[in-house]
Amino acid sequence: MADVRSVRDTEGFGPGAKGVKTDEVWGRVCRRLRAEVGEDVFTSWFGRLELDGIADGVAHVSVPTKFLKSWIQSHYLDRMIAILTAEVQGIRAVSIGVRTSSRNAVGRVSRPFEPSTDQASSFNERPVRFETGLAAAPTTGRAAPPRESVDPEALSGSPLDRRMNFETFLLGRSNQLAYAAAQRIATATADEPLIYNPLYIHASVGLGKTHLLQAVAHAVTASKRRVIYLTAEKFMYGFVFALKAQTALAFKERLRAIDVLVIDDVQFLQGKSIQQEFCHTLNALIDARKQIIIAADRPPSDLESLEERVRSRLAGGLCVEMGSLDEALRIKILETRIAVARGINPDFHVTPAVVAYVASVIQTNGRDLDGAVNRLMAHASLTQAPLCVETAEVAIRDLVRTREPKRVKIEDIQKLVATHYNVSRADILSSRRTANVVRPRQIAMYLSKILTLRSLPEIGRRFGGRDHTTVLHAVRKIEGLTGSDRTLSEEVELLKRMLLD
Structure with a gap:
């Protein structure tokens, strides 16, 4: 066996290093x-x-x-x-x-x-010598401080809702592709190639992406494969706790030992070190041919809080959007919720006309439809009056009246303006000063100020890290021009309608 010298019983490493501790x-x-x-x-x-x-x-x-x-x-x-x-x-x-x-x-x-x-x-x-693979323990010296115990919650997944499975997921045109991709992954065998990796599903609030992710987790668990379902908050908690407790390696090994990783609401992932670890985890699992499923409220390219390499990795798989609920799907959701409610209150009956009315006036998401059914059942049981369209209108009027207008995103403004003026979004965010880029950039800044609640510094950051004074100049410039240039005023009004419709 070669003479492997301890780092503590020698003074130098090779020629010329003599005398160096x-x-x-x-x-x-x-x-x-x-x-x-x-x-x-x-x-x-x-x-x-x-x-x-x-x-x-x-x-x-x-x-x-x-x-x-x-x-x-x-x-x-x-x-x-x-x-x-x-x-x-x-x-x-x-x-x-x-x-x-x-x-x-x-x-x-x-x-x-x-x-x-x-x-x-x-x-x-008291030098420590390694000669046969074991070393004599020193008689003196400080022992390492004990590590904190590992929090089992830091290494476990988020809880799953047993009601969220493929059998209870309602299909429509807006979610059919996402459903098919998720079911394909859930039923795949170990020897099948990973076609959609990572699978990235994005949708607004209440459109069923969490239901779909948990359905995959249930199905994978039933097939005896190892799966972890995590929200972004749970991932951040686990990683931060592991760093503090000096159990980061156990946390990494726990994640990398699974077959399927499911992470929900990745748009909330914050912190440079956490994003780096998340990227390392993605790379390690993909290299090891392990399946990854991610969900967020927007496409990877719009996750500006994430580092570019993370967005690039997420965009490298299959990206599927779950769109807004069409009327047929809204009716199907209402009928299903009403059937469940009837199990609690057998006297609860809703006519097809009332169902059609509710589906037509509540177009936001499934959670508002749940709220509508709850209000209808409460109204019927408390007033003992039969439900008709008029009484349903009274019962759910708070949902209809408090429905928020469309939330406009700065990213949507940038894309629409870029398309309208035949430039790229990258041009708008760049430092180019040519006339064909400056005017669209100023219009996009102006629309961002009047259609969103973002501050001037925040808008400046979203436009390539510009100063808030640049945004203020653009807003004042477009306000002045729209008052004197009728053509420009009509163009800006058209863009506003397209963003708000």
């Missing part, structure tokens, strides 16, 4: 690595990496698990070699090994990458 050299290596990859990545992937020694120009390092070894070899080995070569003369390669459980428990004192003065002196006084 190894702990100091290893500390510099770690500081450079931390500076290059960032604190969160360093803590997550390199927090348990240890340098065992040097033999014949090869630096021998070790980690506690095979997964960690594989990940570092695949993603960071070249970077480690470059840093070690720059810091230590004579290094030609890096060898990563896996420590045995007995070696972890008996032969090693857990230490941070940059030991304190007390630790360094104690190691120099």
Whole structure:
């Protein structure tokens, strides 16, 4: 066996390094690595990496698990070699090994990458030698601080609603494609190729995307495959807790050991380090041929709070939109909800005319339709009067009257204006100052100010990081021109109607 020397019983690494304390050299290596990859990545992937020694120009390092070894070899080995070569003369390669459980428990004192003065002196006084894979424990030295216990909630998925399955999902023209793709994934076998990976479903509130995702999770569980269903909030909680508890590796391994990952409401994913971990998770699962299903309230390209590489990865699979509920589907939803309500109150009856009326005046989403059925049942049971169109109008008038107008997004304004003036959205967000780009950009800023509740600084950020004074100038410019230029005024009014319809 080659003589692998401990990092603590030698003073130099190869020719020309004599007299250099190894702990100091290893500390510099770690500081450079931390500076290059960032604190969160360093803590997550390199927090348990240890340098065992040097033999014949090869630096021998070790980690506690095979997964960690594989990940570092695949993603960071070249970077480690470059840093070690720059810091230590004579290094030609890096060898990563896996420590045995007995070696972890008996032969090693857990230490941070940059030991304190007390630790360094104690190691120099009582060197630890690795000769047969096990090492004698030092008689003195500080023991590693105990880690916090792992919160089981941080490693578990979000709860599933048993009522949200494929059998209770109501089909219509607006959700047929998303349903077919989700069912194809749910019924796939282990040896089938992953055609839609990731599957990205986007829809407004109350149109059934959560129902569809949970249906997939139920079906995958029934087929004995491993699945985790997470909301974006749950993913963020789990990752942040794992970092604080120093169990980030367990969190990563838990996610990467599954067959299907389902994440809902990804538009709420916040934080640079969390987004980086999310991107690493996507890459690892896709490379391992594991299925990913994502849901959000808008397409990947409109998730401006996410990093570009995350949006690019999400857009690389199948993106399906679940559109607004058509009238036939709204009637089907109402009839289903009424049948459920009749199980609670057998005397509750709704005529087809009332169903048609409710479906025609409530066009927002399924949750408002649920609210309408609840109001109709309460009105019928409390007044003991038969339901007709007139009484239904009174019962649900708050839903109809409080229905919010269409919410206009800055992204929608940018796209429509770009299309209308035959430029690209990228042109509007760019720094180009040509006349054919400046005018559409100013009109888009003006419409963003009058049709949304966004502040001037926020609008400026959405337009390529511009200052709020630029937005204010554009708004005043278009206001002045629309008062004197009839053609421009008509164009702006047309764009407003198209955005609000």
